[in-house]
Amino acid sequence: MGILTDLATPITMGILLGGLYVVIALGLSLVFGVVREMNVAHGDWVILGSYLTYAMMTGIGIDPILSLVIGIPVLFGLGFVIQKYVLNKAFKISIDATLIVCFGISLIIQNFAQIMWSPLSRGLTTPYALHSFDIGLVHIPLVYLLDFVIALAVMFVLRAFLKRTYLGKAITAASQDRGAAHLMGINTFQVYAFAFAIAMAMAAVAGVFLGLTFPFTPTSGMSFLIIALGVVVLGGLGSILGTFIGGMAFGLAQTLGGHFFGVTAQMLVAYVMVLIVLAVIPRGIFGR
Amino acid sequence: MAEDTLLKLDKVDVFYGSLQVLWDISLSVKHGEIVAIIGANGSGKSTLLNTISSIIDTAKGSIEFEGNNITHLNPFQVVTLGISQVPEGRRIFPDMTVLENLEIGSYNPNARPAKERSLKSVFELFPILKERTNQVAKTLSGGEQQMLAVGRGLMSNPKLMLLDEISLGLGPIVINEIYNSLREIRARGITVILVEQNVRRSLKEADRGYIMESGRIVLSGDVAELREEEKVKKAYFGA
Numbered sequence: 001m002g003i004l005t006d007l008a009t010p011i012t013m014g015i016l017l018g019g020l021y022v023v024i025a026l027g028l029s030l031v032f033g034v035v036r037e038m039n040v041a042h043g044d045w046v047i048l049g050s051y052l053t054y055a056m057m058t059g060i061g062i063d064p065i066l067s068l069v070i071g072i073p074v075l076f077g078l079g080f081v082i083q084k085y086v087l088n089k090a091f092k093i094s095i096d097a098t099l100i101v102c103f104g105i106s107l108i109i110q111n112f113a114q115i116m117w118s119p120l121s122r123g124l125t126t127p128y129a130l131h132s133f134d135i136g137l138v139h140i141p142l143v144y145l146l147d148f149v150i151a152l153a154v155m156f157v158l159r160a161f162l163k164r165t166y167l168g169k170a171i172t173a174a175s176q177d178r179g180a181a182h183l184m185g186i187n188t189f190q191v192y193a194f195a196f197a198i199a200m201a202m203a204a205v206a207g208v209f210l211g212l213t214f215p216f217t218p219t220s221g222m223s224f225l226i227i228a229l230g231v232v233v234l235g236g237l238g239s240i241l242g243t244f245i246g247g248m249a250f251g252l253a254q255t256l257g258g259h260f261f262g263v264t265a266q267m268l269v270a271y272v273m274v275l276i277v278l279a280v281i282p283r284g285i286f287g288r
Numbered sequence: 289m290a291e292d293t294l295l296k297l298d299k300v301d302v303f304y305g306s307l308q309v310l311w312d313i314s315l316s317v318k319h320g321e322i323v324a325i326i327g328a329n330g331s332g333k334s335t336l337l338n339t340i341s342s343i344i345d346t347a348k349g350s351i352e353f354e355g356n357n358i359t360h361l362n363p364f365q366v367v368t369l370g371i372s373q374v375p376e377g378r379r380i381f382p383d384m385t386v387l388e389n390l391e392i393g394s395y396n397p398n399a400r401p402a403k404e405r406s407l408k409s410v411f412e413l414f415p416i417l418k419e420r421t422n423q424v425a426k427t428l429s430g431g432e433q434q435m436l437a438v439g440r441g442l443m444s445n446p447k448l449m450l451l452d453e454i455s456l457g458l459g460p461i462v463i464n465e466i467y468n469s470l471r472e473i474r475a476r477g478i479t480v481i482l483v484e485q486n487v488r489r490s491l492k493e494a495d496r497g498y499i500m501e502s503g504r505i506v507l508s509g510d511v512a513e514l515r516e517e518e519k520v521k522k523a524y525f526g527a
Contacts, residue, residue, distance in 0.1 A: 166391075169391060169392050169395070177382075180379035180380070183341060183363065183373045185368055187364040
């Protein structure tokens with residue numbers, strides 16, 4: 001009884017926090033799976049989403065979650081333009097060129113955020129961000145529950161889009177065989193632009209819920225990029241379900257690691273798990 | 289008779305980087321014909337099909353389809369105009385279902401409105417695909433995968449189909465089945481360019497043929513004429 005009640009809180013928190021990681025990792029996984037680009041700026045896009053939300057919240061008093069009505073189209077549009085006019089051109093040179101461009105974008109976003117909002121830590125502080133409730137002996141902050149619910153929602157919408165629409169099927173086809181996709185009359189560069197744009201729309205969602213859950217600074221993006229990479233490694237590329245399982249596993253390793261070895265060691269435990277999975281099943285739990 | 293010509297290549301040269309792979313290719317295909325391209329491995333047959341599909345760019349010369357110059361279009365534009373390629377090795381989308389593979393075949397805007405009708409006609413042509421609708425494509429047998437590849441090619445509502453080695457690696461019964469469908473495809477008024485290493489078979493099915501050697505067309509004519517030549521060329525093709 002004692003051990004169970006002790007573990008109930010880290011397990012619940014790990015699963016719920018994993019939801020946030022899932023939303024962050026889905027965009028990274030989509031771009032890597034379809035375009036084969038390693039978008040090292042992905043974490044910075046997420047943090048940019050947090051800052052845009054912060055600006056709307058403090059500037060015109062819009063609720064962070066409501067602000068997605070603006071945030072999603074803005075990042076979607078930015079993503080489309082950047083893939084179409086910058087990354088696609090780099091792609092034609094070599095895939096390595098896209099990596100360098102993404103590094104550049106990462107630096108630009110970080111410096112832009114520093115100029116606009118200073119290097120100091122910010123947060124999306126709303127009344128409900130501090131709200132929490134108890135289920136049995138487990139104490140659950142409301143935003144953690146929201147993180148998990150939104151992960152399910154994003155996964156559901158992404159899956160429906162990929163399965164039901166022509167564009168979604170084209171994205172899937174291009175990720176499985178680019179050459180054959182050409183022969184189906186698919187304009188792959190157009191598809192890449194949409195895939196990147198959709199990943200950025202998901203980054204906007206991730207940015208809001210990250211900001212509600214944690215404080216952030218202009219350089220926070222890198223640590224969330226690394227977490228997202230860990231999630232993708234765990235779950236396997238190109239699988240929504242895999243990303244979900246990966247996110248849960250990462251969240252649990254972090255909170256249970258913290259429980260058993262102390263908060264300072266929690267990320268170490270999570271990354272050691274990533275390394276072990278990488279050594280034992282390099283394609284990830286659900287990898288193709 | 290010029291308006292009878294569906295596809296016309298005029299003195300086409302093609303390079304892979306700095307290496308020339310096709311020399312001075314001229315050929316024409318009339319509406320409703322089945323034209324065979326014959327040649328040994330590495331003679332440039334697949335390269336020729338990929339040049340028509342614009343997967344590889346033409347360095348010199350021109351390609352006309354229905355009287356329009358299509359030489360430097362993007363691959364997706366060529367498909368939209370009505371040229372569909374069934375590539376060598378099938379290249380079906382392995383993790384998508386049979387139905388999804390077929391649906392993606394009618395991705396181009398000209399094919400979408402006819403999707404349901406095309407789907408029905410593909411299922412008439414290959415009833416086995418209807419039974420396998422929701423099966424993941426990579427779990428199909430080789431013959432079924434080839435049928436799926438041909439069916440997917442038909443979904444784009446093509447005027448011209450480029451078939452690359454559709455009998456490769458298949459057993460005789462399945463090969464017959466696939467060639468029966470070729471006759472049905474022709475009966476629907478679709479023009480076909482057939483690339484085959486199986487010379488006997490392709491000369492049996494086609495109206496005319498072009499023989500390729502090391503990236504050039506060395507001989508062309510009606511299949512009856514070529515069959516006579518075949519005796520001479522036996523050494524080249526081993527048929």
